[in-house]
Amino acid sequence: MHEAETRATARRAMEICNACRYCEGYCAVFPAMELRRTFTDGDLDYLANLCHDCRGCYYSCQYAPPHEFGVNLPRTFAELRQVTWVEHAWPRAGARLFARNGLVVALAAALGVALVLLLTMALQPADVLFGVHRAPGAFYVVIPMAAMVAVAGVTFGFALLAMLATVVRFWRATGSGGLPRGRPLLRALGDVLTLRNLGGGGQGCNDVDEGFSQTRRWLHHCLFYGFGLCFASTTVAAGYEHLLGLRAPYPFWSWPVVLGTLGGLGMVIGTIGLFALKLAGDAAPRAPRLLGADVALLALLGMTAATGLVLLALRATGAMGVLLAVHLGFVLALFLAMPYSRFMHGAFRAAALLRNAMEHEPTDAR
Ligand code: SF4
Ligand code: SF4
Numbered sequence: 001m002h003e004a005e006t007r008a009t010a011r012r013a014m015e016i017c018n019a020c021r022y023c024e025g026y027c028a029v030f031p032a033m034e035l036r037r038t039f040t041d042g043d044l045d046y047l048a049n050l051c052h053d054c055r056g057c058y059y060s061c062q063y064a065p066p067h068e069f070g071v072n073l074p075r076t077f078a079e080l081r082q083v084t085w086v087e088h089a090w091p092r093a094g095a096r097l098f099a100r101n102g103l104v105v106a107l108a109a110a111l112g113v114a115l116v117l118l119l120t121m122a123l124q125p126a127d128v129l130f131g132v133h134r135a136p137g138a139f140y141v142v143i144p145m146a147a148m149v150a151v152a153g154v155t156f157g158f159a160l161l162a163m164l165a166t167v168v169r170f171w172r173a174t175g176s177g178g179l180p181r182g183r184p185l186l187r188a189l190g191d192v193l194t195l196r197n198l199g200g201g202g203q204g205c206n207d208v209d210e211g212f213s214q215t216r217r218w219l220h221h222c223l224f225y226g227f228g229l230c231f232a233s234t235t236v237a238a239g240y241e242h243l244l245g246l247r248a249p250y251p252f253w254s255w256p257v258v259l260g261t262l263g264g265l266g267m268v269i270g271t272i273g274l275f276a277l278k279l280a281g282d283a284a285p286r287a288p289r290l291l292g293a294d295v296a297l298l299a300l301l302g303m304t305a306a307t308g309l310v311l312l313a314l315r316a317t318g319a320m321g322v323l324l325a326v327h328l329g330f331v332l333a334l335f336l337a338m339p340y341s342r343f344m345h346g347a348f349r350a351a352a353l354l355r356n357a358m359e360h361e362p363t364d365a366r
Contacts, residue, residue, distance in 0.1 A: 007083070013071050018033055022060065026056045138320070
C-alpha cells in the first residue's frame with residue numbers, strides 16, 4: 001500500500017515535470033525523464049535512484065508546496081529509493097531488515113562490538129588482553145589471525161554476494177539493455193568517481209537552503225575515497241602478511257598505515273560533515289522518516305574509522321587489546337549491515353548511472 005502510494009506520487013510528479021521541463025539542465029534525471037511519455041514502475045525506480053538529492057529542482061519549482069500540485073522531487077524520490085531497496089533486497093528475508101534499516105544498523109553495531117569484545121575477554125586471560133604487545137604479530141596475540149580471517153571472510157563474502165544479487169535484481173527490474181560495456185561503462189564510472197550530478201552544473205547543491213555549495217559533494221568524496229583507502233590498506237596489509245611474510249603492526253610510514261590513516265581521517269571528516277549538513281539543512285525537501293537510517297549509517301561508518309585511528313594511536317599501550325576488539329566489532333557490524341542499510345544507495349545509484357549512460361549512448365554516437 002505504502003509502495004503503491006509512493007509510486008503514484010512519483011508518477012504524478014514526473015508527469016507534471018515532463019509537461020513543465022523547466023529543470024531539464026539540472027541533473028541526469030530530467031533528460032532521462034524526457035525520453036519517456038509514460039512511466040512504468042521500473043522507470044520510476046530508475047529515475048529515483050538516478051536522483052542525487054541535490055535539491056536544486058525543489059527550490060526552483062513553481063509547483064512546489066504550498067502550490068496545490070505539491071511537487072517535491074527530492075522528498076518523493078528519497079521515499080521511492082527506500083521502496084526500491086526493500087523490494088530488490090536479496091535474500092527476500094533481508095527485505096524486512098531493509099524496511100527498518102536504522103534499527104538494523106544500530107543492532108548490528110551493538111551485536112558486533114559486544115560479540116567480539118565478550119569473546120575476546122572470555123577467551124584471553126587479563127594479562128594478555130591488557131598487556132603491552134609490540135612485537136611483530138602483536139594483534140594476533142589478542143585475537144588469533146585465523147579467527148579474524150574466518151569471521152571477516154564469511155561476513156564480507158556474504159555482504160558482497162547479497163549486494164551483487166540485490167543490484168542485479170534492480171538492474172533487471174528497471175529495463176533491458178543487456179550487459180554494459182565500452183563507452184557507457186567509462187562514462188558511468190566517471191560519473192560515480194566525480195559525483196558529477198552533485199555538482200549542479202558547476203555551482204553545486206542546495207546543501208542547507210537555497211544557497212549553492214559544493215560542500216556536500218566534497219564530503220561525499222571524503223567518505224567514498226576514505227572508505228576506498230581503508231579497503232586498499234587492508235588489501236596491502238594482507239599482501240605484506242601472506243606474500244612478504246611481514247607481520248602487523250607495521251611502522252607508521254608503511255603503506256598499510258599511511259593508506260589506513262588517510263582513509264580513516266577522510267571517513268571521519270566525511271561522516272561528521274554530512275551529519276552536520278543534515279542537522280542544518282532545510283527539512284522541507286527531506287523525507288523525515290528516513291533520517292534515522294541516514295544518521296545510523298553515518299554513525300557506524302564514523303565509529304569504524306574513529307576506532308581504527310584510536311587503535312593506531314594507542315597500539316603500543318595496554319589499551320591495544322580492548323581497542324582492537326572494539327574496532328573489529330564495528331568492522332563486523334559494518335559488514336553485517338552493508339547489504340541491508342542505506343549503504344546500498346551507492347550501488348543502486350551506480351547502476352542507475354550506468355543505465356543512464358547506456359540510454360544516451362546511441363544519441364551521443366550519432
Ligand atoms: S521540479 Fe517543478 S519546475 Fe522543475 S521540471 Fe518539475 S515541475 Fe517544473
Ligand atoms: S533533487 Fe537534484 S538530482 Fe534530484 S531530481 Fe532534483 S535536481 Fe535532479
